[in-house]
Amino acid sequence: MRLLFLGDVVGRAGRLAVLETLPKLRARYAADFVIVNGENSAGGFGISEAILNELLDAGADVVTTGNHVWDQREALVFIERYDRLLRPINFPSGTPGKGAGLFKAANGADVLVINAMGRVFMGDLDDPFRAVEDALAACPLKTGADAVFIDFHAEATSEKEALGHFVDGRATAVVGTHTHVPTADHQILTGGTAYISDAGMCGDFDSVLGMEKDEPISRFLTKISSRRFAPSKGDATVCGVAIDVDDRSGLARAVAPIRLGGRLSQAEPDFWSEDA
Ligand code: FE2
Numbered sequence: 001m002r003l004l005f006l007g008d009v010v011g012r013a014g015r016l017a018v019l020e021t022l023p024k025l026r027a028r029y030a031a032d033f034v035i036v037n038g039e040n041s042a043g044g045f046g047i048s049e050a051i052l053n054e055l056l057d058a059g060a061d062v063v064t065t066g067n068h069v070w071d072q073r074e075a076l077v078f079i080e081r082y083d084r085l086l087r088p089i090n091f092p093s094g095t096p097g098k099g100a101g102l103f104k105a106a107n108g109a110d111v112l113v114i115n116a117m118g119r120v121f122m123g124d125l126d127d128p129f130r131a132v133e134d135a136l137a138a139c140p141l142k143t144g145a146d147a148v149f150i151d152f153h154a155e156a157t158s159e160k161e162a163l164g165h166f167v168d169g170r171a172t173a174v175v176g177t178h179t180h181v182p183t184a185d186h187q188i189l190t191g192g193t194a195y196i197s198d199a200g201m202c203g204d205f206d207s208v209l210g211m212e213k214d215e216p217i218s219r220f221l222t223k224i225s226s227r228r229f230a231p232s233k234g235d236a237t238v239c240g241v242a243i244d245v246d247d248r249s250g251l252a253r254a255v256a257p258i259r260l261g262g263r264l265s266q267a268e269p270d271f272w273s274e275d276a
Contacts, residue, residue, distance in 0.1 A: 006240035009041040010203030010210030011231025026059040033105035039065035044231040046071030049078040064115040066153030088117035090131040112145035118154025147172040164195040180209040192251030200239030207232035237262030242269040
């Protein structure tokens with residue numbers, strides 16, 4: 001099975017790049033299942049129902065989120081109507097929406113997607129390790145799901161690496177999001193789980209984390225907020241990862257970064273060539 005993940009879509013530049021690129025990627029790789037993190041897709045803050053539908057129509061099977069999930073308040077309501085939109089699983093009980101779901105891939109496989117959020121340098125949430133453990137216990141790899149994908153939306157690389165090793169051999173992939181900067185540590189862990197600390201954003205890298213540079217620089221200099229952060233409008237790089245899944249074990253055979261367009265060095269997987 002072929003899994004694709006695209007990192008945090010930031011603002012209009014990121015959105016337009018994903019809407020243009022994702023259908024082509026999905027076809028070129030014959031991807032079976034696509035996950036996109038959409039938590040910064042509406043003006044850099046949250047996700048609207050219209051944008052969610054655009055991402056789904058462009059080929060996302062599931063849209064994950066993180067700390068900005070409720071920035072567009074309408075999400076508190078419409079999330080209940082969309083199984084394919086996830087919020088972090090370790091939000092307090094009673095929070096609208098779901099943090100995990102079992103979804104059908106194009107090849108007929110059942111894919112468990114878990115969206116969790118870190119606690120180090122972030123909000124005071126429930127323990128993400130135990131929340132993920134409970135979700136895996138309810139739907140284990142092989143007996144409950146053919147593949148398990150975890151989007152771990154977290155700031156600290158230590159917490160991300162720890163979660164990766166914690167589920168190693170029990171999940172197909174743990175992909176970090178939130179920092180917006182792609183890391184170069186993609187690997188198959190010793191137990192067979194694909195791992196990367198951060199997939200990076202889909203956005204303009206002539207920016208500070210996808211936002212126009214002046215206001216973030218000014219806040220570092222003065223500690224004064226002058227205006228809202230605004231998404232940077234230049235050409236976006238579409239960042240993500242490709243994961244080749246062993247259908248027998250549900251574990252990963254290969255993982256590679258994707259970086260297309262914009263300013264970053266370009267990268268695509270080499271294990272899905274046309275004759276592969
Ligand atoms: Fe985030």
